[in-house]
Amino acid sequence: MRRDTVFVPSTKEELLASQHTNDIYEAVHDTPIWSLAKIIGQQLGGLQLYLATNATGQPHPGWSKLGKSHYNPSSPVFEPKQWWFIVLSDIGIISTLTVVYLWYSTFGWFNVMINWFFPWLWVNHWLVFVTFLQHTDPTLPHYEPDQWNFAKGAAATIDREFGFVGQHIFHDIIETHVLHHYASRIPFYHGREATAAIKKVMGEHYRHTDESMWVSLWKVMRSCQFVDGEDGILMFRNTNHIGVGAGENL
Template structure:
């Protein structure tokens, strides 16, 4: 094999391969889907880590709610500060902190949807419905669509979200065939359509801010980034491919939760003013949305993450093609380690979240080079992946993002 070309350090530490570092083209060409069975992977993790403890889960809810209440209480003193120069940074600090803390209950509701919160389905439903409704998330509806995502992760046809666009879908010219032995030529040709997407950094930044702020509600309302459908698809009515008619009852329960929360917010707006509700709840809510979009996007979108055609896809291969990344010790703790133990979560979504970090150590040892982790700074990774992950080729059993 030809000597590897020099590659940037951010790619070097994301490729876990035997031997010397390789170029991205070499990595793609040499990629072989893993052959582990899901049983082999599960047997590598101690059995006690799969045991759920309802009391422990509820304590996590209590801790999150107490933290939110404490941050809220501190914010009630902001308007007593003597000058606008003090109040403005104080409000900004509140919005950032509260938006970050409020992701915790969002994650716990998500765990309820997987059955990882408790062995008792009723407990899962009560806590999941309450917490998600409080954050304007349709609990049962998203639970069902999210389940489909987990069952089809990494598949070009079975997944319902984070499905790469293909070259032909974007209307790009066909890929010209090059000498497969000329790695440097392939590396250059890999990016030959980059000029089509060559936005300025400012444009990219604006788009990212808009996606982070409104991407989540747009996914719920119009299935943005989900499977393409011939008609309007959303999480509030029974429409395929997300739902089927027999699931209408669950959609109704989800909608009731949203209506109840909107009613509460309307009442509080009447009592305290719409501006007050927006300042204390609305802006942190947008912060929660930004966190969720950022976390999930970076978990499933990366130049080194493969996607599979149907004839080579299976559940464990798709589950392994998710990226673990830390957001810092404090944020990881507040977010119940959904970012740095996500591959484990995809492998075993009913494992209690508080055991996922320890289980990840065993998973990493078992998967070896198939364990994907990226320690690129979050802002840099978000910008890089948005610029580099544009489409995949129409042909190939295993495909990687191109730009």
């Protein structure tokens, strides 16, 4: 709960506070149309919102949303030694946007939309889609600091199957992500072999599903609303009458 950098879930207390201050959310949080709206928003703009405001990241009390931006060299999400790297990254972004503007001025908005903006949204979708489902699932625990250690934290992810795309285009980043948490330097072409090896060690703590990722996206959005638990071990819960803790009275 304190070491995750993205898709940090809300606790039950945080969700209750949100309901008391947001009437719209209180009215529609348990409806499928709200879940669909969240999916669309997340897939189209989730990455950019995360980069601009650190949305779904650690709260960093005392910092404004823009202060936590990944474009801010002094953001608390970075170490001081990374300051100049962020500056160089910002220069690269500004340079790219300048080229896009010149492109638009020369060839018009339709050309830019088809050849740059829509592919840019497509990349946003894949990054969020894959990362969200790697780290969010009803079976995955979250730990308070007194319960966390590296082995537990690394195991709190899940391998999924994405068929031809996952194996031949994404190089098994979806199918062997648990391994990545433990040994990120193993090359992708040894990923499946190494995953088979760690499964023997992890036993029941290894998480895997071959369910369609599109189905999983919907199920996860509906069932993983917040985390709650005891003794420092928190599991996903929801008010949608789905799974463990279903329909819990908030």
